[in-house]
Amino acid sequence: MTLSLRTLALATALTAVGMAHAHNAWLLPSTTVLSKPDTISVDAAVSNDLFVANHAAMRLDNLLITAPDGSTVKPESEAKLKHRSVFDVNVGAPGTYRIAVVNAGGFASWKDKATGQQKRARGTPESLAKEIPADAQEVTVTQSVGRIETFVTVGKPSAPKPIGQGLEMVSTGGAFTDLAKGEKATFALHIDGQPAKDLEVTVTAGNTQYRDQLAEVKVKTDDKGQFSVTWPTAGMYWIDASTKDNKTTMPQAKERRLSYAATVEVMP
């Protein structure tokens, strides 16, 4: 079933933030298009429904907000509520802001030599190295790199600079905040700065709680890593993709799991 696959993929992405049963992780900006500098609010949560905070608040330790000129913007009024986290972003300069939560870490499982018990841990390479005993058996370590983000534009959109690390969505000329109902948008997925070919991308409209079906659209990236979506209706959409490879940067890990999720707004 697609839902369990998605749950699994996201769960791996979120191990670094300590979510045992993660579902859809999302950032939801109050607005993505502004005609003058202002302060916007963003909700951040991990939930069953898009974009309803009904499961867990997202941790904001790894929140990084980048202004159009590449400088870092500090979030304001940060708060972690029961089911969602919230923060404000002061968007002052013309162009597109990138608001991202990037989770990088790993999870490990091993058998304790003395007791024969199965053990699990998640964390950074350093903390995992400390936690796994030297005599542990059947050690498997998996690295995970996950990016959850959204974009907000003041005035004319600009193209945020690609990160070049992990799985990410990059512009193919159009803007992330210039989407309209009935129009086709083309983006590309990159892994470590290279086109992510033949990767499945899921596009789901928000308000899933008011539909009997998820009604997600699945598209595949082409040789250039590109995929296109024609927006059927206006609203907030969630774009997600995940994959794995063996290009680990963690010494203990053999496998790297990559995930990406973006929230974009489509105007009527």
Place this chain on the structure above:
Amino acid sequence: MQVRYSLAIPTLAALFGVPAVAASLGASIEVPRLNVSEYHRPYVAAWIERADNSVAATVAVWYDVRTRTNNPEGEGTKWLKDLHQWWRRTGRELQVPIDGVTGATKPAGTHGVSLPDAAAAKLAPGAYKFVVEAAREVGGREVVSVPFQWPPTKADQQRASGSTELGDIKLELKP
């Protein structure tokens, strides 16, 4: 004075090879009277779009232009983006206020707008659309467009009508 003036025009026209009287485009935009509990005058943008949806000219933008003294929050321009289509097509490229284009929001009624002669002179021959978009605070949004050919060969009137936020849109073309 009178004599000098009438002499000057044909001289200038002869000099630049343009007709003394250029084709003109005028329009009337009806802001309907709405019976709603909380009424705010709509933001309205009117512009001329080429066949490929690119914008040839912005004719009018009516928004809350009140100054700092009586609109201390200076919120007026904040809602310009709610004229979604105009904003995407051209609004975000422009710096408001624009002389002869931007103005205060209008009450219910019929209001005239016209394309300045200088802008009309720059319109290349072809098919265009006159587009009017209205967005109202705690209300709806509507876009109405009227296709036309430029330059007009005869005096012509085109019209279209909105159903909610806009009433009659009348386009007057003169060769």
